[in-house]
Amino acid sequence: MENQQQPEMLPLQEAQTTNGSFDKEKIARFYKQGLPALLKKFFYEPINGTQTILSEKNESSYFNAIILMASTMVLYIILPYIMIGEMREYVGFGKMFKVGLTILLLMLVISLIVFGIKSISGKPIFKNELLTGAICGIPLSLLLIFIFVLQLFAKDSLQLDRISSSFEAISSFQNVGMIAALVMLYVFLFLLNIVQQSLKSAGTKDAYAWYLSPITILISFYITTKIAEGLFN
Structure with missing residues (x-):
């Protein structure tokens, strides 16, 4: 089984060297080779592929985690800053950085x-476990990109002066709301998975993993909200 999976993971392994340093060539190689391979495995094999990625316990998993987290953070700074348009004068870059x-x-x-959770039944290394949170940045980034694209279309297609009747206006907004809700549901399911x-990659029983995953996500959002309120308010 290991010999069959090894060729699929080569792009990820080639994106890093064994010393774990973060030089420009390695980062560029990750975006050209490692990231496309990771995304392909993540989307084409959402169950087995994701588990395979998260089962890696080497220096490359730490490298991937740091780059993915940094990329997601930058994306959530730049795109909202572009989206607010003229409000940038009042909001400022600092808010987007937060x-x-x-x-x-x-x-x-x-x-x-x-x-x-993994520490209860084993001895995980936190540096390796960063990849779990980093992979969560993929669906979170998709959500932001969807909102960004939706805003671009909304400027042309959802203006009331271009809609012939109030019924059509309500229908258009309802359709957008349904699509947005569906995308958010998919993102939440991605996070759970x-x-x-x-x-499961650490040997947790399927039943425990099934019940603990939504609890983990909900608690994470709650804790993050409380910490952010304390730091930024």
Whole structure:
């Protein structure tokens, strides 16, 4: 089984060297080779592929985690800053930086809780468990990109002066709301699956992983909200 899976993981392994340093060439190689391979495995094999990624216990998992977390944080700083448009004059870049830090904090909290659960039955290494929270950044990034694209279309297609009747206006907003709710549901399910596969990769029983994954996500959001309120308010 290991010999069959090894060729699939080569792009991820080639993106890093064994010393674990963060030089420009390694980062560029990760975005060109490692990240596409990781995304392909994540989306094409959402169960087995995700579990395989999270089962890696080497220096590359730490490298991947740091780059993914940093990328998600930057995305949550830049895109909202672009989206607010003229409001940038009043909101400022500092507010958007806090948004990015909050998302980073969420990923760290998820990693910490998963690390705590795994510590009950084993001796996990927190540096390796960072990948769980980092992978959660993928669906979170998709949610933000969807909102960004939706806003671009909304400027042209959802203006009331271009809609012939109030009924059509209500219908358009309802359709957008339904699509947004569906995307948010998918993102939440992605997060549940990531935590569940992470727990299963450590030998947690399926039943325990099934019930602990939603609790982990909900508690992570709650803790992150409370910490962010204390830090930024």
